[in-house]
Amino acid sequence: MALAQAIMTALIDADLSGSELARDFSKSLGFFWNASHQQIYQELRKLTEQGWLNKREMTQSGKPNRIIYGLTQAGRKALAEWVYSATKTQAAKDELLLKLYNLNESNAQHLAGEIAVRREEMMERLYLYEAIRRHHYSDPLQLPVRHKGVYLALSSGILQGEQFLAWCDQALEVLARIDAPA
């Protein structure tokens, strides 16, 4: 949908190689935007051809050479303009909700188990988010403007996560009251 802009956004502050980008997309920015390394390499080629990124090879001792990508002036301009374009959204799809539509006495405990696992995973993710917030965004009012935006995105993740925990608790309570079949 907007992988190009996601990559360019990741390159605002620092030039990165494909593998570094892939790693970032499974962390920070990746909390809100997933991308596999295959997608990333393909998009990097397109963006370079388009003149929005430039690349340079970096010889490393002890590692294969990396190709470092950076935003061109044209790239920064395109990214800044994109902010004003129509904003696309892709709603989440979670098979768990669909499965709940199929709830019955037999599968209630199984679904409760799935929810319990999800709850744990979200707890871990929230610890991570909170750690980032504490270390980098403890005083939101003092942040430079752009970082306030990043802080809001992080906030969104934290609020969503907390809401999810509350929902899990409610769901587990409901499911626990359903008697197994005779």
Add this chain to the structure above:
Amino acid sequence: MALAQAIMTALIDADLSGSELARDFSKSLGFFWNASHQQIYQELRKLTEQGWLNKREMTQSGKPNRIIYGLTQAGRKALAEWVYSATKTQAAKDELLLKLYNLNESNAQHLAGEIAVRREEMMERLYLYEAIRRHHYSDPLQLPVRHKGVYLALSSGILQGEQFLAWCDQALEVLARIDAPA
């Protein structure tokens, strides 16, 4: 991802035509699972070939004939088994969060406007959810088991929506404090 199961789930209680399914997928179940009519017709064909759905033509006075689909025994069995399979999740992708990573003095008011619009849309959606809850799920403890699952899915939507409103308020406050460039 699981369009087949989404369609079968919609057919648990009642046999429906393609167009009715398409309408449902822009309402109730569709709150959690989007699908266009093109997808639905294609999937209906596959599911019928597979023996999970049967179809019958219904002559209507005053409308073109509709083809009504219903679950077969094999279909119900497959759906019940699917509940125990690995649960896939597709995280939401919202360009708005990405755009916030690009926040600056110039675009802050534009982004605030976008968030205000989103807030309104979510308010409307929440009114709808709440209306459904009041009319059909006012006493969750007394619901038949399967409907308790549906109620939990609805609950999830409501909690998510309320969380989103809270986030919008927070974001609008932060953005309002950013001074426009000279």
Add this chain to the structure above:
DNA sequence: ACTAACATGTAACCCGTTACATGATTAT
């Protein structure tokens, strides 16, 4: 030498979206 990990890719497939097509009925 051999294995594991790193870095960069290519190819095939699936699914969802957009655009287009067809026939039938109702309203004007």
Add this chain to the structure above:
DNA sequence: ATAATCATGTAACGGGTTACATGTTAGT
């Protein structure tokens, strides 16, 4: 008659996922 709507589709395209491919370096 004609336009608008309903119902059911088909075709082309694009993005994402999965699987596979290749070369390099570090560790043993």
